[in-house]
Each structure stands twice: as structure tokens, then as C-alpha cells.
Amino acid sequence: MKKVERVTIVGGGLSGLALGLRLRRLGVDCDVWEAQGYPRHRVCGEFLSGRGRQVLAEIGVLSQLEQEGAVLGRSVAFFSERGAAGRGELPEPALCVSRYRLDAVLAEALVAEGGVLRVGQRFVGAMNVPGVVRATGREPRTEDGGWRWLGLKAHALGAELSADLEMHFHPDAYVGLCGVEGGRVNVCGLFRSRTPLSDLRQTWRDRLRGTRGSPLWERLRNVEFDETSFSAVAALPLRPGRVAAPDEVRIGDGCGMIPPVTGNGMSIALESASLAAPRLLAWSRGEVPWESVRSAVHDDWERTFGRRLQWAGALQTAVMNPFVRRLWGILFPVMPGLWRAAYFRTR
Numbered sequence: 001m002k003k004v005e006r007v008t009i010v011g012g013g014l015s016g017l018a019l020g021l022r023l024r025r026l027g028v029d030c031d032v033w034e035a036q037g038y039p040r041h042r043v044c045g046e047f048l049s050g051r052g053r054q055v056l057a058e059i060g061v062l063s064q065l066e067q068e069g070a071v072l073g074r075s076v077a078f079f080s081e082r083g084a085a086g087r088g089e090l091p092e093p094a095l096c097v098s099r100y101r102l103d104a105v106l107a108e109a110l111v112a113e114g115g116v117l118r119v120g121q122r123f124v125g126a127m128n129v130p131g132v133v134r135a136t137g138r139e140p141r142t143e144d145g146g147w148r149w150l151g152l153k154a155h156a157l158g159a160e161l162s163a164d165l166e167m168h169f170h171p172d173a174y175v176g177l178c179g180v181e182g183g184r185v186n187v188c189g190l191f192r193s194r195t196p197l198s199d200l201r202q203t204w205r206d207r208l209r210g211t212r213g214s215p216l217w218e219r220l221r222n223v224e225f226d227e228t229s230f231s232a233v234a235a236l237p238l239r240p241g242r243v244a245a246p247d248e249v250r251i252g253d254g255c256g257m258i259p260p261v262t263g264n265g266m267s268i269a270l271e272s273a274s275l276a277a278p279r280l281l282a283w284s285r286g287e288v289p290w291e292s293v294r295s296a297v298h299d300d301w302e303r304t305f306g307r308r309l310q311w312a313g314a315l316q317t318a319v320m321n322p323f324v325r326r327l328w329g330i331l332f333p334v335m336p337g338l339w340r341a342a343y344f345r346t347r
């Protein structure tokens with residue numbers, strides 16, 4: 001019988017774990033290296049929209065997540081600092097699930113399928129060699145046009161929402177709220193600053209609550225945060241675009257990060273794993289050389305996500321612009337099709 005080559009996946013986030021699972025189902029042996037561990041809280045809006053839910057169903061973990069209380073998000077409400085700015089039904093249901101459970105469920109499924117998961121082990125070898133896939137997440141960028149981008153998240157207990165997803169837009173920040181399993185509300189914000197923010201350990205609760213008197217502040221003023229769920233991440237690369245790495249096979253954020261306002265990064269991570277799996281299967285069987293896997297994965301990514309990232313970049317710029325935000329408040333009630341168009345362009 002012909003030897004099947006082993007695949008090494010560096011990074012056990014959504015893209016790496018999903019790829020490992022796909023490969024195991026195709027009969028390919030794989031090792032997934034993860035520098036940290038499971039379960040753990042991660043900075044994420046925890047709002048999975050677009051095709052990602054379908055991928056979770058295909059790799060056999062969706063029903064478990066739903067049984068464990070993952071929430072189907074169907075409605076969305078927008079707010080500015082001053083008040084409500086519109087409300088609607090999502091064009092398709094989204095899955096609201098904590099990264100604490102999602103990553104852990106995928107990790108358990110991978111091991112159950114016979115994948116080797118090297119938890120707490122940082123891969124330090126070369127990643128531009130045959131058989132190695134980079135799924136290491138976004139590349140940090142300290143500054144973008146003079147702005148530093150920072151993500152904060154924590155679970156709130158006892159918060160009441162007016163829609164399954166609430167998006168609150170403030171000057172230099174937006175914060176998303178969605179209910180996840182266990183009756184918790186995930187509060188996740190993206191913030192920008194011209195100077196480094198050094199006092200986060202003390203100020204993260206106030207930053208997540210936003211400007212005093214705003215709808216966001218009203219929503220969160222009396223809630224208790226689960227302190228253990230607090231997480232922060234700095235040096236976010238907010239300008240979309242593909243990372244130039246022609247000598248490596250990359251998936252997920254490692255190829256380029258879609259701005260979080262779209263709630264589509266997790267889907268791209270899962271979808272890109274699905275696209276890469278058959279390419280890697282062909283290589284592992286000796287049917288194609290590694291070079292052709294590299295270029296095929298690159299082309300698949302460009303074709304599937306390139307346009308999505310461009311639209312997302314424009315949307316990200318728009319939501320941080322005070323004039324556009326004001327215009328949005330005026331246009332939303334009379335042109336509900338506008339945000340649906342933005343939704344579909346970024347899926």
C-alpha cells in the first residue's frame with residue numbers, strides 16, 4: 001500500500017483544529033501544535049456568522065455545541081453613544097458560542113478522531129517545508145496609520161439584551177454584545193488609541209462599559225463581570241490584506257485578518273481549513289508536489305476571501321468615521337437594505 005505522508009499543523013485555534021479534523025476524516029495522519037491550552041478564554045466577539053456554522057456541522061461538532069447551550073442569533077440592534085440607531089433580523093442565523101467551549105470541543109473531537117494534539121508546545125521549526133501548515137493566527141502590527149488597535153473581552157452575568165446581537169459604536173471604539181451558553185453575555189470591544197494604553201488591568205471594565213450615560217453604559221452599569229473570562233489583545237492588524245508568504249501554506253488569520261466588525265473571522269478560519277484539506281490529502285497521497293499545494297491554497301484563499309476582505313476594510317473605515325455613523329443613523333430606518341448589503345458583501 002502507498003505511504004500516506006503526515007501533515008504538521010502549527011496552531012490549534014479554529015483553523016488548525018478544523019483542518020486537523022478534516023484531515024483525520026480523510027484518513028490523513030496529523031499533528032496539531034498548540035502553544036497554549038484548552039479550555040481558555042480568548043478575545044473574540046463569539047458571534048459566528050456566514051458559512052462557518054455549516055463547516056461546524058460538516059465536521060460533526062455543531063449539534064454538541066447546540067446541546068451545550070450555544071445560542072442561535074437571529075436579531076441585531078445598533079446603537080450610537082446617543083441612542084438606538086436601528087434594529088433588524090439577521091439575513092441568516094448566527095451561532096453565538098464562547099471560544100472557551102468552541103476551541104475545547106474542537107480539540108476533544110480532534111483527539112477522538114486520532115489526531116495528535118501537542119498542547120502547550122510551541123513549534124519552533126521551519127514552516128516553509130513540505131508537510132507543514134501555518135495556522136498561527138494574525139500577525140501583530142504595533143501601529144496602523146498612527147493608531148494602535150486593542151481588543152478586550154469579558155463575560156457579563158445578568159445582562160439583558162434588546163436583540164441577540166447588540167453593536168454599540170462610540171468614538172474610537174465599538175463593542176459587541178451577544179448571549180452565549182450558560183446565560184452569559186459576551187462583551188467584546190475593539191478600541192483604538194494614539195498612545196499605548198497601560199492601565200488596562202484597572203480600567204478594562206470602564207472601557208467595556210463605554211461613555212457614561214450611553215446605551216452601552218446603561219446596559220452594563222450594574223452587571224457583574226466574570227473576572228476569569230477577561231482577556232486582552234494588542235497590536236491588532238486592522239488593515240485588511242493578504243500576508244505575503246509565498247513559500248508557506250497558510251490558513252485562517254495567518255493569511256490576513258478580516259476586521260472584527262464583520263463577525264466573520266471565525267468563519268474564514270473554518271472555511272479556509274475546508275478548502276485546504278483536499279489539497280493536502282492529494283499531497284499526502286503523493287499525487288501532487290508540495291509547490292502545487294502551496295499555490296492552490298493561495299489561489300483558493302484569494303478567490304474565496306479576497307473580495308470579502310476588501311469590503312470589510314471599507315466597512316471598518318466607515319464605522320470609525322463620525323460623519324458616516326451619523327449618516328447611518330439617518331439612513332438605517334429608511335434604507336434597511338443597506339446593512340443587509342454590507343452583511344452579504346462581507347460573507
Ligand SMILES: Cc1cc2nc3c(=O)[nH]c(=O)nc-3n(C[C@H](O)[C@H](O)[C@H](O)COP(=O)(O)OP(=O)(O)OC[C@H]3O[C@@H](n4cnc5c(N)ncnc54)[C@H](O)[C@@H]3O)c2cc1C
Pocket residue numbers: 010011012013014015016033034035036043044045046047048049121122123124135136137138150151152188189190233236251252253254260262263264265266267269
Ligand atoms: C476583538 C476581536 C473580536 C473578534 N470578534 C469576532 C466575531 O465576533 N466573530 C468572528 O467570526 N470572528 C471574530 N474575531 C476574529 C476571530 O477571533 C479570528 O478570525 C479567529 O480566531 C482566527 O482563527 P485562527 O485559527 O486563524 O487563529 P487563532 O484562533 O488566533 O489561533 C492561532 C493559534 O495558534 C497558536 N500558535 C501561534 N504560534 C504558535 C506556534 N509557533 N506553535 C504552536 N502554536 C502556536 C496560538 O496559541 C493560537 O491558539 C475577532 C477578533 C478580534 C481581535
